[in-house]
Structures are given as structure tokens and as C-alpha cells.
Amino acid sequence: MTTAPAAGRTTAVAARATELSKIYGQGETQVVALDRVSVDFVQAEFTAIMGPSGSGKSTLMHCVAGLDTFSSGSVRIGDTELGSLKDKQLTKLRRDKIGFIFQAFNLLPTLTALENITLPMDIAGRKPDKEWLDRVIDMVGLSGRLGHRPSQLSGGQQQRVAVARALASKPEIIFGDEPTGNLDSRSGAEVLGFLRNSVRELGQTVVMVTHDPVAAAYADRVVFLADGRIVDEMYGPTAETVLDRMKQFDAKGRTS
Numbered sequence: 582m583t584t585a586p587a588a589g590r591t592t593a594v595a596a597r598a599t600e601l602s603k604i605y606g607q608g609e610t611q612v613v614a615l616d617r618v619s620v621d622f623v624q625a626e627f628t629a630i631m632g633p634s635g636s637g638k639s640t641l642m643h644c645v646a647g648l649d650t651f652s653s654g655s656v657r658i659g660d661t662e663l664g665s666l667k668d669k670q671l672t673k674l675r676r677d678k679i680g681f682i683f684q685a686f687n688l689l690p691t692l693t694a695l696e697n698i699t700l701p702m703d704i705a706g707r708k709p710d711k712e713w714l715d716r717v718i719d720m721v722g723l724s725g726r727l728g729h730r731p732s733q734l735s736g737g738q739q740q741r742v743a744v745a746r747a748l749a750s751k752p753e754i755i756f757g758d759e760p761t762g763n764l765d766s767r768s769g770a771e772v773l774g775f776l777r778n779s780v781r782e783l784g785q786t787v788v789m790v791t792h793d794p795v796a797a798a799y800a801d802r803v804v805f806l807a808d809g810r811i812v813d814e815m816y817g818p819t820a821e822t823v824l825d826r827m828k829q830f831d832a833k834g835r836t837s
């Protein structure tokens with residue numbers, strides 16, 4: 582199923598996991614959530630991570646994004662090895678180089694949409710690049726809603742605020758854990774369209790966990806996890822090819 586990426590594609594690595602393992606607990610209750618996973622996320626590419634529940638998708642994303650510690654192996658964001666960083670440096674790297682979009686949008690209810698979008702930069706004491714910010718806000722179609730608080734916005738609009746917040750600081754890489762999981766299909770399609778546009782038009786790097794073959798089809802590449810291992814990879818996915826691949830998992834068992 583694996584097809585080589587198109588010729589001419591940039592291959593600069595935005596994030597890389599090498600032999601990454603994450604083991605929870607000890608003895609009989611031990612769970613190997615990640616089992617020596619090696620994967621590259623190259624710049625300006627949109628990757629979807631798929632796999633059965635419990636296969637390690639969130640764990641992989643959290644470890645690569647510096648949100649969780651790992652048991653062995655290494656993770657690199659750009660040229661920086663996460664393992665070499667002290668807590669403060671890791672916090673700074675997360676703030677400066679990584680954008681997150683979670684399923685629960687994690688917006689602050691007392692702030693307006695615009696204030697939520699610029700919050701990470703405000704905390705970091707960085708001035709937003711006005712031109713870039715306008716472009717991002719325009720792309721996610723929030724221009725008319727910037728003064729609204731999250732409770733005054735629809736679910737899809739809130740998720741678009743979360744997308745804009747992730748894009749606003751021009752992070753090295755954006756991670757989304759089921760960023761459209763709470764949205765109806767139309768709002769979901771919009772958010773996925775923005776993510777894809779941010780890759781195509783802005784050169785953003787995006788990694789997204791999803792259960793949905795239709796969502797995965799927005800990506801350039803799908804990485805399949807099962808039992809904490811990468812079991813397959815697919816370039817140029819369509820909803821049909823992704824669905825077919827997932828059916829093979831069901832038919833042959835998880836570690837096929």
C-alpha cells in the first residue's frame with residue numbers, strides 16, 4: 582500500500598521519533614503503549630495517524646509534542662532533541678515551536694475569540710505578526726466573530742478559534758488529537774479544509790490523530806498504528822483506500 586511521496590517534495594524534518602517506547606506501569610499491569618516507533622514528519626506535510634482504540638495514537642502525539650515523557654528512544658523537534666532539554670526549556674520549546682488542537686477546544690471562556698487566538702503569544706511576551714494573524718483569521722473565516730466569547734460561538738466556530746490559535750504563532754508543527762471529533766460533518770470538513778490549506782498555502786506541518794477515513798483523506802499521508810507499532814503507511818489517501826486498509830486490520834487482527 583505504501584507509495585513513495587511525490588518527487589520534489591520537501592524532506593526537511595519538522596519532527597522525528599526514533600525507536601520511541603512508552604511503557605506504563607510495572608510487572609503484570611505493565612502496558613507497552615509505544616513499542617520502538619520510528620517516524621518522520623516532514624515540513625509542509627499533513628499526516629494523519631490512525632489505528633484502533635488503545636493502539637498508542639495519543640501517546641505518540643503527546644510524546645512527540647513534548648507533553649509526555651517517554652521510556653526510551655528519542656524525539657526531535659526541528660534540530661532539537663527533547664531528551665536533552667530541562668523542564669523550562671521544554672516548556673519554552675512547546676510554546677514557541679508547537680501548536681496544539683485538542684478535541685475539547687480548550688478555549689478560555691472569559692476571553693474573546695481574538696484574545697484566545699493570541700493568548701499563547703501574549704503569555705510568551707511575543708508580539709503577533711499582524712499580517713500573518715490577519716491571514717490566519719481570514720482563512721478560518723472568523724473576521725466577524727473576533728469580539729465574541731466562546732459561549733457565543735458555535736462548536737465549529739470554537740474549533741476554528743482553536744485552529745487559528747495553533748496557527749497564529751507560526752509553530753514548527755501543529756498536532757491535533759481528533760480535532761474534528763466533536764464537530765458535525767460540515768464544520769468538521771471546514772476545519773479539515775483549513776488545516777489542509779495551512780499546509781498547502783502556508784507551508785505548515787500538521788499531524789492529526791483521527792478515527793475517520795474521510796478526515797484522513799484530507800491528509801497527504803496516513804500512518805497506521807496497532808499495538809504501539811507502526812504497521813503501515815499510505816500516501817495520497819482517499820476515504821475508500823483508508824477504509825479498505827482499516828478493514829484489513831479487522832480481518833487479520835491488529836498486528837497484521
Ligand SMILES: Nc1ncnc2c1ncn2[C@@H]1O[C@H](COP(=O)(O)OP(=O)(O)OP(=O)(O)O)[C@@H](O)[C@H]1O
Binds near residue numbers: 605613635636638640
Ligand atoms: N496513564 C496511563 N496509564 C496506564 N496506561 C495508559 C495510560 N495512558 C494510556 N495508557 C494505555 O496505553 C495504550 C495507548 O493509549 P492511547 O491513549 O495512546 O491510545 P489511542 O490510540 O489514543 O486510543 P483512542 O483511539 O481510544 O484514543 C492503551 O492501552 C492505554 O490503556
Ligand SMILES: [Mg+2]
Binds near residue numbers: 638640
Ligand atoms: Mg487517543
